[in-house]
Amino acid sequence: MSRPDAPAAAQLPLALRYPPDQRFDGFVAAPAGALAQIEALALGHSADWLYLVGAPGSGKTHLALSACAASQAATRRSAYLPLAAAAGRMREALDALHDTPFIALDGLDLVAGRREDEVALFDFHNRARDAGIAVLYTARAAPDALPLVLPDLRSRLSQCPRIALAPLDDGGRRQVLRLRAKRRGLAIDEAAIDWLLRRVDRDLSSLARLLDRLDRASLAEQRRITVPFLRQVLGGETGQGTQ
Structure with missing residues (x-):
């Protein structure tokens, strides 16, 4: 992934510290094998990018932050990006992550339908794949159910193994x-x-x-x-x- 002209990191909506409550051992009622899959991706033990899907309150953000914390604890740099905070400047935000080994992109549904942001996500997806970067996506709906305007982005997202989460009782x-x-x-x-x-x-x-x-x-x-x-x-x- 070639280095773009990136702005100061302070301008980006990135989480640099991960809340202590957001850890794998604090997650309740995960689907069988899901935590191991996510952790393997975060630690670089798996090349399978993942797509977490679930309603609000199902724990998508918890798992995204847990994965980033696990990656960082293993001295593997990570970045958590809430996509809603990057809306309208998606390319700028993603370009700043050009050399980060593990990236969690949280909330695809919140930027679906914004063509420029979708193009930036599509370009990022392809560059990250070529560079061997590991990516975890989250959304409230599967790619086919998101109001995406870019068919190629929908196609790329659909190729990611999917983990469905349910809200807690x-x-x-x-x-x-x-x-x-x-x-x-x-x-x-x-x-x-x-x-x-x-x-x-x-x-x-x-x-x-x-x-x-x-x-x-x-x-x-x-x-x-x-x-x-x-x-x-x-x-x-x-x-x-x-x-």
Whole structure:
């Protein structure tokens, strides 16, 4: 992949540090063999590019960031690019990744239909293949279901092995909360987890932000997270009062 004239890295929407919660060992209910496939790609042990597909909340971003963190931990440089943040300047963003061994491109559906961005993705795809760069794509839908305007890009994406992810049920969300609380050294009662799942926005991003907030409050007051503590901290924010 030849080196293009790239702007300063500070101008690009790249993740340089990966959140500690976003690791393979914190992912719940992965399809059989999926984590091994993704990790093999991230570490350079597989040449099969991958396409993760799933509805919002199914864990696509979690796995993309986990793969980047695994690559970096193995001293193999990686880059995570949320494509929505690069919309309108896709070529600039992708050209800056010309010598990165592993790249996760998250959210193809959010730029589908933007012809210039699609052309930049198509050109990048071909250059990266020739250069031996490993790429992980994510999207809410399969290539055939995306509103792409460039048939050649759809064809290239369709050649990637696909991993389908499903949103977590309440049991899965409960397990994620336990795992993330344990990683923080945070004591949380099972009744408190049940209470949260009945009363707050249950998408994983919202739950993660709420857990950060509760962690700070628990540390400040030196209290474990119980239902009375949740009522005190959240007050009337939960939409169902303090039942």
